[in-house]
Amino acid sequence: MSFDMNIKFFWVATFSYLGAMVFYLAYLAFRNNGVGKAATLLTYFGFVAHTVALGVRWWESYKMGSDIGHIPVSNLFESMSFGAWTIVLIYMAVEWNYKNKSFGAFVMPVAFLALAYIGVAPNISKDIEPLVPALKSYWLHIHVITSFLGYAAFAVSFGVSLMYMIVNAKEKDTAYGFWTACLGALISIILAVSADAVAAYMGLVADISGKHMLSASFRSSSTAVMAVSYLAYAGVLGFLYATGMKLRDSLARYQTSSDMLDEVGYKTIAIGFPLLTVGIITGAVWANAAWGTYWGWDPKETWSLITWLVYAAYLHARLTRGWRGVRAASLSVFGFASVIFTYLGVNLLLSGLHAYGATGGEVDKTAITFLFAFAAVLAAYIFICKMTSKGGGKPE
Amino acid sequence: MEEKKDSAGESRKDNFLTSVWNFFTSIKLTVFLLIILALVSIIGTVVDQTDPAKNLGMLEGMFGKEDAPGVLELLVDTGMTNMYHSWWFVLLLTLLSTNITICTLDRLPGVFKIMSRVQGPLTDDTLKGLGFKKEIKLKGGMDSVKDKARAAMKASGFYQNEAEDGGAFHLYSDKGKYSRLGVYITHLSVLIIFAGALIGSFWGFKGYAQILENSSVTSVGLINKPLLRGDLGDEMPLGFRVRCDKFELVKYETFGGMPSNYLSDLTVIDGEKEVMKKQIRVNDPLQYKGIRFYQSSYGVVPEMATMTIRVTATGAGLNVKDYSIKSNEKVHIEGSDYDMVITQMAPDVAMGPGNQLVAQSDQFKGSAAAIMQFFDSHGHQVDQAVIMNMDPSSQPKNVPFSLSIMGYRGPFYTGLQVTYDPGVWVVWLGCTLMVIGICVAFFTTHKRVWVRLKEGEKGSVVITAGGSANKNRYAFERDFDKLVERLGE
């Protein structure tokens, strides 16, 4: 008996999200209501298939043996799939509540890519695996679910904050540099991950998971590929610099009120923060049950605390010092960068006690180099924007 | 702020206290501290905190082999390798706690004042200060409009008080006052969690114990001493005895025998009496007198392990017998003139480079091996052989037996993490309060609504609605608009 029914539903979901992504982008470009409806329908359809995939996987794990059955959130495949599921869930709630489809073009590519990536990566196992003893705890379930819901809320806040900055762009100043840089980094990473997936699919690289991530682009062993990647990255930034205002105009046509974006950016954090708090606390309860220490300062724990502190700072800045608009939005961006690092960076770069992505105890040097080079290009780009803006580099 | 210096020392002290007070009520300081804590925590995730020497590899990569030890020394001296206990990290936490305390003391009286305020009917003064207001005119008699307004307030969930005042009819409501306490509950919870952590480090300890099956311990090795017990050595006496009756490794049937759980049967003996028995497993510890025993590792003591060898006589009679033998223990083979000895045993081996046998694990597998020697009745060694189940043809030649390995059982020792933390309940109390506080702070709103009905000209009624909310204004605006819509129907 094979247990891969869940994988079939998984692929249905993946291709539905791909379709939804195409339709949302088309909707953004052509503003045709029929296209918008199709995008939403495809999202719903994909979400149902995705939900079935997760449910069937759960059920199949029990079929394999009563001692094996567990909620599918334990290995990298399961956790990324669940993460994408929560993002789509929160996104659907936002779209429904605010009756606005224009965010979809930002959210669905992320969901699709996450699934496509784990679907094709040769070294990410799609099999159901039994749990190691330490992971057998109900607290762990609540811990993973609440943390992921929190992360998803932060992801939506990030997308919305980015939109806020786009819609409110007035001239090519530092703020303009900041949001085009964010968007450029996001697009470049998405392209690089897609390159990984394609290269792995064609058999050009052996492994793209864990510490081999981005090995088809920025971290390629071939200097030429690497150089082309950085050039393409600079090209994306340059392209965005040139066309950012057009993007603003096309988004502005939706008459999305910037007050509303500001509010949604805050509201999603106000939902994500309690969820992350519960996530961290239940993680502590679990650690206490497993090792007798509720807080061990291990890198993953510490990074989740860092994320929590950044959002706590956001909330105080906003609620008591009245930070609004671009300043609040940029803190949301930093918060989300911290989320990404907590989820992927810690496993990629730092050692930890946690379950997946084990790279051993050492810091990976090419990863560090990549991180610094990538960030340096961004910083240089923002600096150039600042120097060339009409204000001559003075803050607004 | 420019202040005139006066000679009175009292007042200067006052000024000093005031400026300290103001420093600690500032939310700029809060945001600054939160961000600084986040930034320095990053260092702690890059510099290994478990063992300073583990950083040497990374430092050599960054600074070269020559300078790395010096840099490491610098890191150790500045507390970077044990950051979370360094004086400056503790100082940051102390500043944050002071910040929270002073900020709370500063604001709480004002909040209580707002909360104890009794809402009255709408006055023109109040109306001026309200964030939401609307005026509509309706045709119809006062009485029917009154009924409609009541119904509208009820439908919107704002029906509380009624009054006739200043020639007008009033409806008003004041809901969710307690929402203002959410922030303070949250802040208090942070302090409670810190307090719990402090209690833990002053009175609690963390240690470990390895207990052989059928043996017991009365003290454990210390990893973290209680801060108040500097007199303790490396051992912490428990005050009772813990015995391990059995250790068991449970494996999944499939998946190549991947471990599914570790189980230890523990018995607590206090004053010669068995007071408690429990089978502990990962995630399910034993607790006695506040001390908890967690399953954390296990192992076999090789010198004490026994291997079961099946000896089959190859001559007449073909008798078969199993022997359980320890290493280097001479055993007579019944019905023969020979003795045998196992000089080395391994429950799980693999063929390593150069045809060497390499021990893999201490689990009995089909890949078990033993090096055996055979002696005649005079004590002379007559043969030596490697017995391997992987290769049944590897047998002794000079003695009339064939042998196979049937089992391996060591006395297991169970590795236990032992902790005592009297502060943990305080921490959980703080965590619970934090979740409650945050939910109250974010998801409830202090809402006040007023509706005033006044006779207008020509038999019409002028309705004035006003409202205020301390947060979630966007949601409140919708509620308010809905109310106004209902009033106007």
Ligand code: HEM
């Ligand atoms: C780790 C520490 C802290 C946490 C987790 C925390 C948490 C929170 C939360 C969740 C809120 C939101 C309440 C709302 O929705 O209105 C809040 C608000 C607030 N915090 Fe903190 N806080 C911390 C530290 C501090 C400190 C040190 C101060 C001291 C100055 C402070 C001052 C305030 C104030 C004045 C508000 C009120 C905001 C308002 O009026 O709406 N917080 N805090």
